Amino acid sequence: MPARRARGVSIEDVARAAGVSRQTVSNAINAPQRLRPETLDRVTELIREMGYSPDQSARSLRSGTRRIIAYTTPETDPANPNALMSGFLEALVAASGEVGYRILLVRPRPGQPQEKAIDEVIAGGGADAFLLSDVLDGDTRVEHLAAGGFPFAVFGRTGAGLPQSWVDLDSARAMADLVGLLAGRGHRHVGLLTMSLDQPWLRHRAEGFRAGVRGHGLTCVEATADDPESAVAAGRELLGGRPAPTALVVIDDWLAPAAYAAAQAEGLVVGADLAVAGFNDMPYAALLQPPLTTLRLPLRRIADALVGRLLTIIDDGVTPETGLLLPGEIVVRASLP
Amino acid sequence: MPARRARGVSIEDVARAAGVSRQTVSNAINAPQRLRPETLDRVTELIREMGYSPDQSARSLRSGTRRIIAYTTPETDPANPNALMSGFLEALVAASGEVGYRILLVRPRPGQPQEKAIDEVIAGGGADAFLLSDVLDGDTRVEHLAAGGFPFAVFGRTGAGLPQSWVDLDSARAMADLVGLLAGRGHRHVGLLTMSLDQPWLRHRAEGFRAGVRGHGLTCVEATADDPESAVAAGRELLGGRPAPTALVVIDDWLAPAAYAAAQAEGLVVGADLAVAGFNDMPYAALLQPPLTTLRLPLRRIADALVGRLLTIIDDGVTPETGLLLPGEIVVRASLP
């Protein structure tokens, strides 16, 4: 017995109270410039007084828009939740809220394919647009949405031949800048502690690292690890090589504690004997001892740009011709003196 | 010019194709037991084939329910995003998805009070229920929702005289258990590194710690710090006292790196000379060197219980008489050998 929500004041109630028609009340909200100032005042005052708020369902049913953006949460390994998600979602909610849109979280039910969940939302009119993030290599969500002609944008990048409705960090440049910072501090031989490059953004970072090394005339060594223990071992291997790197860049902040441990095991003091830099500015980066120099993503600006693009698509039907790369911000802390 | 969403297949289309009435198609979805099996088969097959999905707006408008739960995201300090939020939201989306509900993120616009944002959602019929978390002492959201008689539940606790529609970790017991673990490993004098107890859950943890210390006949010392640097100082103060504690509990994982640094500064090896335990099982707890023993919240079970309670309120109009405390899980890692 699904209890029905108590119905509140309707547009009709306000109209009667104000002695005007429904449409006039509707206009007071949606097209105030059409009303005579005194009428507008009277109506808006009554709207406020009576606590009227247009019924979203009725509005959507008639107008065909919902003012809702669906965000398909990336499927996260429960053991290692996507730590960026929290910050990005935060920024996304703020950015969309400012233009009157809300965020609906969409997730396939267990066993249901992603695309099915997307189709359900689209067919049911659950949202005006989709926002995707964490698009991996085999991910067909983008193709699917593009084929359906439904408005969407991507935090990340889309392949050639697909709508270029994406915004991303310029990871390569950010990483090259990080290497530039190292070069500026006198480092000539640097190490990169990386993980398997099965995610696009990791590849961009690695490429940026190598480009930075070449561009600044440095030399480098690399090692790969996909779990904390082997990361410590890989770090020690890098640091024990000859010549030994004087700076270590980890491709993601989560590798930083392992890098610190490797340094300690090799008798090196991070921030003095060895410079360490990370990537992502996870919340714990500032908590480590010494605090970690890392690259912060401009999450709020990314969210703003994504929402802006979505509005362009929704309102004007125009899909951006090119993606947008935004610069990161290097946060210098004691690990890289 | 807000572009209108293209309308898709409607219930009418399916009804015509199947040679039945609208209502029969509706029943196929909402009350399958009312249909003759063969009719049901024919209709569901056509529904699948034509890709029909009921329009959420129309459904909500008529039925007064939305199958949406509004989650008011706690206002987060951008510098230190609520790291739990990511995991909890993850669990919440999964839990609600399994019973056919989606999560709508609600956040006041800049300058708008929380309650105004809530009222807007309620009046506009944007959700069937509210879920709150991170309810701080001065927070009036609970009172507001209770006064309005709108379905809600709280991850956390509600005060006396308010609906007891909450689910929370039994923080006190969890912390006492953690102390019990220390006692079992032979520790007799333990330290607590805490922060200002301005949040209810921190008070519960501190009380649990003291109760555990009393209950196991231990002695303890405490110190308070609210930022990383003073946390290191506070940690050294604790460790430098005489008699020196052989185990250090930090009231939140974010203090753990500071505790590790303090130990190192005092010449102690964490996991050998000193045991350290944290609380929350933040993603980085497992990454620290040595990995941190900590208390993991049963986020999925909390989310399940919360969603269950919401459904009871929504469907049956029955508000639970008492809150629900769930046990945590101690994750033993190398920091507490």
Place this chain on the structure above:
DNA sequence: AACGTTCATTTGAACGTTCATATTGGCGGC
């Protein structure tokens, strides 16, 4: 054989809004 019961399905109305179009009133031009 007439009659109530139950089951399966249909029908008309209603949910609250916005769209498209119609109506009203006032004002200037000639």
Place this chain on the structure above:
DNA sequence: GCCGCCAATATGAACGTTCAAATGAACGTT
């Protein structure tokens, strides 16, 4: 004084669904 025009507001219809009540068919009972 009449006409046309524009601004301001009003009216009827429509969006797609579910509710409440009505219809019809099948069946067992007496």
